[in-house]
Amino acid sequence: MSKSVSLIVAALLLASPAMAQDKTQVGKSPPRNYGVGQVATPAQIAGWDIDVRPDGVGAPAGKGSVKDGEKIYLEKCAACHGEFGESAGRWPQLAQGKGTLASHDPVKTVGSYFPYLSSVFDYVRRAMPFGDAQSLSNDELYAVVAFVLNLNDIVDDKFVLSKDTWAQVRMPNESGFYDDDREKSEKAFWNSRPCMKDCGPPVKITGHAAVIDVTPEDKTPRKGGVE
Amino acid sequence: MTDSNDDTRTSRRRFLTGAAGLAAAGATGAAHAGNPKNLPPNIAAWSKTLGDGVAVRPYGHPSKFEKNVIRRDVQWLTASRESSVSFTPLHELDGIITPNGLCFERHHSGIAEVDPDDYRLMIHGLVDRPLIFTLDDIKRLPRVNRIYFLECAANTGMEWRGAQLNGCQYTHGMIHTVQYTGVPLKLLLEQAGVKTNGKWLLVEGGDASGLDRSLPLAKALDDCLIAYRQNGEMLRPEQGYPVRLVVPGWQGNMWIKWLRRIEVGDKPWYTREETSKYTDLMENGKARKFTFVMDAKSVITSPSPQVPVKRKGFQVISGLAWSGRGKIKRVDVSLDGGRNWRAARIDGPVLDKCCVRFYAEAEWNGEPWLLQSRAMDETGYTQPSKDALRKIRGVNSIYHNNGIQTWALKANGEVENVEVG
Known part of the structure; x- marks a missing residue:
């Protein structure tokens, strides 16, 4: 024990001064148990472990119908998201938007954009209703998510969502995503000899932020000081 | 809902939009000229009286003359302040470190106060x-x-x-x-x-x-x-x-x-x-999906629309550059919208996945400038133009806009965010 402590101290002393953010020996040396932290009990973990994966791993016990979900939704969700998921004001729209993703006015909703049931279920479970998070019972949670799916014509009016019916739900945009490909599709940006002189014709101003005029008023001096 | 940008006082904002606003602007001008009583050969007020003692300000704040250096938000962007963003006043800062109270905020359900x-x-x-x-x-x-x-x-x-x-x-x-x-x-x-x-x-x-x-x-x-x-x-x-x-x-x-x-x-x-x-x-x-890395990017923080140019002659152009792929290797600056570039001077630490501060010095005699900066990182990635990005990504992607920014400097010293082509 004392030997390994002195080894770590030696390693720290040998590490070069941190001019560069060199990875020092801390965390890079062989794993060591510092005897810090308590074992997490199954009950403690169960209270906090609320995430749900696309394959349904993590989904809680319980069930909820579209019909029951409608009541909860109208009471707890519609004020922001609209009665039909159309959104009130600038709050997120939950329904419609089908076929808009390739347009210049894409409408990203649960139905048009979310790839998995879990993406919406996990979110509602942890963050909704806004300002009253983690207040829904599991049955209410299943019900309200079932209703949002129904608003998007993903399940019918009679649907009951639960662990057992989880796999029946297929989201329309599941295949709408692909892994970050910037290193291939934007390979041209790796250009360590960019043009320095006479690069193309003279440029013209094609757009003005001041004309659009959506900048908040602030008290920064905007006027130039030159007569 | 309160109006928090600047002074956090709605009444003051309204007050300033009236005739009094002109008076306030005049006062600002006067402050620039200075109060003759404080200027040589006179002795300034603070040279003659005692100021606050130690621990009167147990947690120090910036000078009362720096009240304009604050985070600001754009209220029409979001439905509520609890799920919103406020912005770092980059135009007021130099070096690479952001003071703790000015670091931009992004919350999804407000600030949790954790014991x-x-x-x-x-x-x-x-x-x-x-x-x-x-x-x-x-x-x-x-x-x-x-x-x-x-x-x-x-x-x-x-x-x-x-x-x-x-x-x-x-x-x-x-x-x-x-x-x-x-x-x-x-x-x-x-x-x-x-x-x-x-x-x-x-x-x-x-x-x-x-x-x-x-x-x-x-x-x-x-x-x-x-x-x-x-x-x-x-x-x-x-x-x-x-x-x-x-x-x-x-x-x-x-x-x-x-x-x-x-x-x-x-x-x-x-x-x-x-x-x-x-x-x-x-x-x-x-x-x-999973577009985790922030690509190389830079911006000229001064001059910029909130920091217009005060007088002709020698100018220090100052900005920040960074890359999520490693160290910044070089920053170039253009005065003509990207036709001609010169290497900027990086001053201060150059660290992995960290901002660098760059400067370019130039004489300005009132001619229109189209100011740009272009960052390059140690992997050879060079910050693209906005149009080059749009050519690949279109205009719907919201995230990861690291295109080259253009500021137009006008003859009167005013600076505007513009698009060039």
Whole structure:
């Protein structure tokens, strides 16, 4: 024990001064148990472990119908998201938007954009209703998510969502995503000899932020000081 | 709802829009000329009287003459201030470090006020020993100090369809750079012992949004930190007090604040924040996912729309450059909208995944300038023009807009955010 402590101290002393953010020996040396932290009990973990994966791993016990979900939704969700998921004001729209993703006015909703049931279920479970998070019972949670799916014509009016019916739900945009490909599709940006002189014709101003005029008023001096 | 930008007093804003506004503007002008009573050969007021003693200001604040140096928001952007963003006043700062009180904020359910005695971090899932750490536990572990930039993936996101917000605080202010003190995440994971089938982590916040993201284990083991200090003092509540995750070079959304739980798994979770949000929608309706890295980017912070030019003659052009892929290698500056470039001078530290400060000096005689800066990192990646980005990505992607910014300097010294072509 004392030997390994002195080894770590030696390693720290040998590490070069941190001019560069060199990875020092801390965390890079062989794993060591510092005897810090308590074992997490199954009950403690169960209270906090609320995430749900696309394959349904993590989904809680319980069930909820579209019909029951409608009541909860109208009471707890519609004020922001609209009665039909159309959104009130600038709050997120939950329904419609089908076929808009390739347009210049894409409408990203649960139905048009979310790839998995879990993406919406996990979110509602942890963050909704806004300002009253983690207040829904599991049955209410299943019900309200079932209703949002129904608003998007993903399940019918009679649907009951639960662990057992989880796999029946297929989201329309599941295949709408692909892994970050910037290193291939934007390979041209790796250009360590960019043009320095006479690069193309003279440029013209094609757009003005001041004309659009959506900048908040602030008290920064905007006027130039030159007569 | 209150109107918080500047002075946080609605009445004052209204007051200023009237005739009194002109008087206030006049006063500002007078302040520039100075009060003759304080100028030589007269003796200034502060040279003759006692000021505040020690500990009158037990936690110091900036000078009362710097009240305009504040975070600001754009209220029409979001439905509520609890789920919104405020912007760093980059135009008022120099060097690379952002003062703690000016670091931009992005909350999804407001600022959680966590009692440090009740703070717990849980690590479980595919581990040998699921563990819970107190804040004191975390502070007992070996620690490191690292300076990194944190940029929101949506920084400059309003500019995809053209110049929109007139000020670099609004166009580029979702970034800050501080020195973090914390424990390498690798060391913490080693305490729990990650099983060999562990490939991804779910990292989760303890606020009322419970923000959760999937983080590849390889990144966690490489350079992530569990941080509890920024610039020496404990994290500010709005930055995740008492503990946040640091994910160097990667999008700010993953830097979970008020970190409460890390679960080791074998697959990503596809949470709302990494599907519905923080995916980059392309022109064909398909979206890139897991676009974690923030590409090389730069902006001229002065002159800029909120920092007009006061007089002709010698000018210092100043800006910031950064890359999530490593160190900044070079920054170029153009005065003619990108036709001709000169290398800028980088002054101060050049660190991995950190901002650098650059300067370019030039004479200005009232001719129109189209100011641009262009960053290059050590991988050879060179910041593209906005049009080059649009050619590949279209204009729907919201996130990762690292295109070259143009400021137009007019004959009267005014500076405007413009689009060039």
